[in-house]
Amino acid sequence: MQWTRQLIESLGRSYDSLPLHGWLTENSHTSPEVLLRLGLYAAPFPVSFKDINRYHISYGEGPGLDDRRHLLSAHAAEDMTHLSLYVQDARTLGWDALTGFDTAHSLHWLTAAAETEDERKTAVRLAARLERAKDPVLRFAIVESFERAGSVLFAQTPKVAARYEEATGRTLVFWGAGHLAQENEHGISEEDVFDRVVLTSEQRTHVARAVVDTFADLECQNHHLFHWVQRAVESAPQFARARAHAVDRARQQAGTPADILETLSEQPLHSSQRPLLDGMRRHLSRLAEQLHHPRSQATASRADFARTSLLLAGAESAWLPSQLRHGLPFAAPSGQLERAVSRLGAQWAQSFVPVWATHGWEEHGVEEWLGWGFTRTVRFLHLDEATEPARALRAIALRHLAVDADPVHRAWTALFLMAWAQHRAAQDDQTGGVGKATSAGPSAYDKDALALVLSHPVDEPVLRRAADMQREIGDAYVRCIHAQSAWSPPSGG
Incomplete structure (x- = not known):
C-alpha cells in the first residue's frame, strides 16, 4: 500500500494549498466566531459524518472480522463520537441566536438551502463510494484520503479557536486543539496491516480512481465553503432574510x-x-x-x-x-x-x-x-x-x-x-x-x-x-x- 500512501500524499499536498486554509489563520482582523461560521455553512457534511462512519465505513462488530475490517470498524467507531462535539460548539458559538432558525428553517438549511448544497453532494457521493468499496483495501484508501484532507483544516481551526477562547473564556471542543489531538491519536496510518498488502493491477486501478475522485469532491466542497464563508465575513449573512423567506418560498414554488x-x-x-x-x-x-x-x-x-x-x-x-x-x-x-x-x-x-x-x-x-x-x-x-x-x-x-x-x-x-x-x-x-x-x-x-x-x-x-x-x-x-x-x-x- 506504499504506492497508495504516496498517491494520497501527492494529492494532499495540492489540497493543502487551497486558499481557505491559509485565509483562516491569516485573517487576524476578523473575529474568530465569524471565521468559524464556516462550520455552519458546512453543516450537512459533519452532521452526516456519524452515519457515514456507522453504515458505510464500519463492517460492524460481529465475530469473524479480519484485521483490516476490524481496524476500519474501530476507526469508524471513534469518528462517530465527534458529532456531539460539533453540536456542543454550535451552542457555544451561539448559532441558535445567530440564525434564529426554528425546526423548519433548520431543516431547510440542512437539506435544501443553496448555501449548503455542495456539502450534501459531497456527503452523498462519499457515502456511495464507500458503500461500493466492499474490499477493505479500497475502503481504507478512501478513508485515508478524506482523513488526509481533513487534517489540513483541523490543523488551522485550533489557532482560530484559541483566539476565541482568549477573547471569551469559552473553550471549543470540535474546532479546538482537542479534536485535532483525537484525530492524530486514532489514525490508522501507522498500522502495518494495510502496509503489508500488495495490490493487484485491478486493485491499483480501483484505488487510484477512488482516491482521485475523493480528492476531487473534497476540493470542490472546499472551494464552495470558502465562497460562502468569505461572503459571511465580507457582509453580514442574511440569516434573517433567509429565515423569513425559505419556507414560504418552498411552499410557493x-x-x-x-x-x-x-x-x-x-x-x-x-x-x-x-x-x-x-x-x-x-x-x-x-x-x-x-x-x-x-x-x-x-x-x-x-x-x-x-x-x-x-x-x-x-x-x-x-x-x-x-x-x-x-x-x-x-x-x-x-x-x-x-x-x-x-x-x-x-x-x-x-x-x-x-x-x-x-x-x-x-x-x-x-x-x-x-x-x-x-x-x-x-x-x-x-x-x-x-x-x-x-x-x-x-x-x-x-x-x-x-x-x-x-x-x-x-x-x-x-x-x-x-x-x-x-x-x-x-x-x-x-x-x-x-x-x-x-x-x-x-x-x-x-x-x-x-x-x-x-x-x-x-x-x-x-x-x-x-x-x-x-x-x-x-x-x-x-x-x-x-x-x-x-x-x-x-x-x-
Whole structure:
C-alpha cells in the first residue's frame, strides 16, 4: 500500500494549498466566531459524518472480522463520537441566536438551502463510494484520503479557536486543539496491516480512481465553503432574510405533489414490471396498517399524534431530495435508460415538496409545540434514538439508489421511497393523521422519461433484487413507525 500512501500524499499536498486554509489563520482582523461560521455553512457534511462512519465505513462488530475490517470498524467507531462535539460548539458559538432558525428553517438549511448544497453532494457521493468499496483495501484508501484532507483544516481551526477562547473564556471542543489531538491519536496510518498488502493491477486501478475522485469532491466542497464563508465575513449573512423567506418560498414554488400510485397506474407498464407495482402496493398497505395501529398512536392527544407524525415523517424523508439529486443519477450515463433515470433523479429532487414546507406543518402548530432552534433540531435528526431508524433507512436507501447498477431497480427504489413519504404525510384524519395538506413528494417531472423506464422489460434477477429492496426498505419504515410510538418531545428547546 506504499504506492497508495504516496498517491494520497501527492494529492494532499495540492489540497493543502487551497486558499481557505491559509485565509483562516491569516485573517487576524476578523473575529474568530465569524471565521468559524464556516462550520455552519458546512453543516450537512459533519452532521452526516456519524452515519457515514456507522453504515458505510464500519463492517460492524460481529465475530469473524479480519484485521483490516476490524481496524476500519474501530476507526469508524471513534469518528462517530465527534458529532456531539460539533453540536456542543454550535451552542457555544451561539448559532441558535445567530440564525434564529426554528425546526423548519433548520431543516431547510440542512437539506435544501443553496448555501449548503455542495456539502450534501459531497456527503452523498462519499457515502456511495464507500458503500461500493466492499474490499477493505479500497475502503481504507478512501478513508485515508478524506482523513488526509481533513487534517489540513483541523490543523488551522485550533489557532482560530484559541483566539476565541482568549477573547471569551469559552473553550471549543470540535474546532479546538482537542479534536485535532483525537484525530492524530486514532489514525490508522501507522498500522502495518494495510502496509503489508500488495495490490493487484485491478486493485491499483480501483484505488487510484477512488482516491482521485475523493480528492476531487473534497476540493470542490472546499472551494464552495470558502465562497460562502468569505461572503459571511465580507457582509453580514442574511440569516434573517433567509429565515423569513425559505419556507414560504418552498411552499410557493412547489406544485401539488403528483400521487405516485395514480401516476404509475396511468403509465404503460411492461408486464414484467407488474410484480414491482403490486409489491409496492402491498408494502404501502402494510405500512399504513402499522401507522394506524394503536401502539403507534399512544401519544397524549390526537393533536400530539398529528404533530409527532409530521415531525417523524419529516425526519424520515429530509435526506431524500439529496439522494435523488446526487445518488440516483449515473455518474456517466450510458444509454437511454440511464440517461432517463438520471434526468428523473434531478427533476424529482428539484420538485420534491418536503414535509416541513407543507401547510399542515404550519396548521398543526409544530413549531410552537417544539420551540426548537438549530442545535436542538440537529440533535434530534442525528443523535436522538427516535431517529436512528430513519438514519438506518437512509443508508439502506443509498445502497439501492446509488450503488445498484440497474437503472430500473434504482428508479423503483426512488418511487417506493417517494410513495411512502407521500402517504406517510397524508394519513386519514379519522386515524389521528394530518390530512392531505401535508402531502409530500415530487410535483413535476418528465413523464416520457418515466414511461421509458416503466416500459422496459426486466429479468428475474432484477425482480428478485427489487423484491428484496421493497422488503428491506419496508421493514426499515416499520422500525421508524415503532420509534414514533415511543417518542415524546422534551419540554423547551
